[in-house]
Amino acid sequence: MPVEQLDALLSLRSDGRTLVGRDRIALLEAVIEHGSMTQAAKVAGFSYKAAWDAVQAINNLLPQPAFVTRAGGRRGRAAEVTEEGRKLISAFRRLEEKLLRISNAIAAEGLDNFDDLLLWGLSVKISARNAFRCKVVRIDLDPVDANVTLQVSEANNISAIITRGAAETLRLAPGRSAVALVKSSFVMLAPPGETAIAAGRNRLEGRVARRINGVANSEIELDIGDGKILIAVAPRVSSDDLAITEGDRLEAIFNASHVILATD
Template identity: 35%
Template structure:
């Protein structure tokens, strides 16, 4: 699915002049995909070959950079970055060819975008009467996990339906939603959709081969990062094809399960905890 391009308008008004400014973002579904400091981050990764160094150069924390990179890779049709571990030069992060291509594309669009804003500002008349028509409402999603996929199965009932998405990693994500929502979203087999899951709704299991549970979604992956704090921490799983799953669990659970980076574990998600969205 190709991303849409959105320009978020802002104005600086005085008695004699209205100045126009805007930020440019690529969006996929309801989620900001590429733009602003995320593009800066990708460019710095290409220059530095290190996520931590790139984050500092782009003026953001390592955690913000890590989370932003996971969102970009989850929403991209192909991974934008690849992590390198070990070797004589140590670990690092570099852009894929797809990553370099999309950064170049964004900068081309940005140049045209700035030219459009300049022409718009020149043609403005009495802008104050029309400003409300150009303002737009935007929604920011707090869910850590956003996956793009294709609807491969819909099982309908009178009040609720089961929707199965095929993710690019090869895994499937099952959601139970109201049948009214299926109709309102226009869901059908073969259409593109998004699955959103809060990190707090993701459970982690390490003895998953013998585990008997009712949860529909059991996705295996390798732990790439564990962030601990006084009470709760985050566990990030690489599930393939550049996709990751983030789980928020207690520090005591991390210790009791003996979780370590490099372990293969299973992310367990109830189908009722999955939100489906479309573009």
């Protein structure tokens, strides 16, 4: 009987969508080949919107953007995979090759020597649309709570209020990397400086990169710098009242208690 060939996958998901996985890596490779998001999406089997969501999610989780765009291009909007993106592709393909060897070894030898097998198929699902890799810059502790300040881009910091016990469990310290998660429905938008901010709230300024209208809600993508995109979902009537259009400067406002932190 031929040995069964196994396939091992490792993915990080948000709202049921893969942030980094085989299909997203194939999309980046298609961008390298074609230099156009429109063409890359078509070749990789993505809709144009799904392709944009995929590369923006990857950018938010990397220290530097994996993907950038330029004006123009004969075959649609010109696109480019950065050096950081190429490193991601290379690292992913090396890991995939190693996992393939492990899969073949399992198929040939059985599971007796693979007690940690479940770890190879670990998939983390989160409900927060915004997931940013940040650097911890400060921690203020009291007997119960910890106020953690994280740098998400050169121009913006995020404050998170978590329990002191959670901060200790996550081993948070200045200089350590962490992922900050914020649900898009928790984010309010306002013109810069027009809304008074209460204690314990975040205020991040950025430029509207895109607005997508649904029947009841609008999805606003806010470029907050360093290739990071913050997403807010607001009632369409509120977005219409603010007359939100691409290129507008807005502030994203959300409570520090609504930020969830994760570390490896």
